[in-house]
Amino acid sequence: MLASALLTLALLTGQQAATPSSPLTNLRAAQALACDLNDRPCLIEELALRRAADQGVRQDALLNLDCHARYGVSATPEQCQSIWAEVDADNLPRVEAILDRHGWPTGSSDFQEAIWLIVQHAPDEGGTALRERWLPDVRAAYQRGELSAFDYTAMVDRVSMVRTGLQVYGTHRPCRDGAFDRTSVQSAEAVEAARAELGLDIRWSELLPFYDQKCAAEASIPG
Numbered sequence: 001m002l003a004s005a006l007l008t009l010a011l012l013t014g015q016q017a018a019t020p021s022s023p024l025t026n027l028r029a030a031q032a033l034a035c036d037l038n039d040r041p042c043l044i045e046e047l048a049l050r051r052a053a054d055q056g057v058r059q060d061a062l063l064n065l066d067c068h069a070r071y072g073v074s075a076t077p078e079q080c081q082s083i084w085a086e087v088d089a090d091n092l093p094r095v096e097a098i099l100d101r102h103g104w105p106t107g108s109s110d111f112q113e114a115i116w117l118i119v120q121h122a123p124d125e126g127g128t129a130l131r132e133r134w135l136p137d138v139r140a141a142y143q144r145g146e147l148s149a150f151d152y153t154a155m156v157d158r159v160s161m162v163r164t165g166l167q168v169y170g171t172h173r174p175c176r177d178g179a180f181d182r183t184s185v186q187s188a189e190a191v192e193a194a195r196a197e198l199g200l201d202i203r204w205s206e207l208l209p210f211y212d213q214k215c216a217a218e219a220s221i222p223g
Helices: 004-014 023-033 042-061 067-071 077-102 110-121 124-143 149-164 186-200 204-219
Strands: none
Touching: 023 042, 023 077, 042 077, 042 110, 067 204, 077 110, 077 124, 110 124, 110 149, 124 149, 186 204
């Protein structure tokens, strides 16, 4: 099925626009599958491709890779900067349609993990309402042992930061002036108490040096 999708993509574009392992290749292959919403095996394959695209753009950013090394010397800076946004913007309505048809998936599976990942990474515009809608199901999946404590707390914090400007569990790493932005939490004590209540095994104080280090490294990158 994937091979046929890639062939269709090649016929539609007439050229290879990105390297085989690039996020755009995975996104285009997912689109080319054109899965019916009732075709679960096809949807599983599609979501695997969309998950790979989601992780690909973030891995590129994490490693500070040169976009031109991935997409060719002819790619413009504007095109390179838009790839992340394109992946997230395309993934969001597709996952919304799948959830509207089937509801939140149950059972430990790569399919549920992919759904969580795309919902969690969806842009705030449209994504916040989607996360709020499905957060009770994410909590239930966590309580059943199908999603991790991090999966649940990270979604809580993403919603909370948009609605209140504050995190509950300290899972996100906003930076300010080359260091972790400590105004993103009510207090260190409140975060530690919330994490302890949920049984998280890593104290927030243990994460702070890592957060500061990553913020400092990102601040040192030119441009």
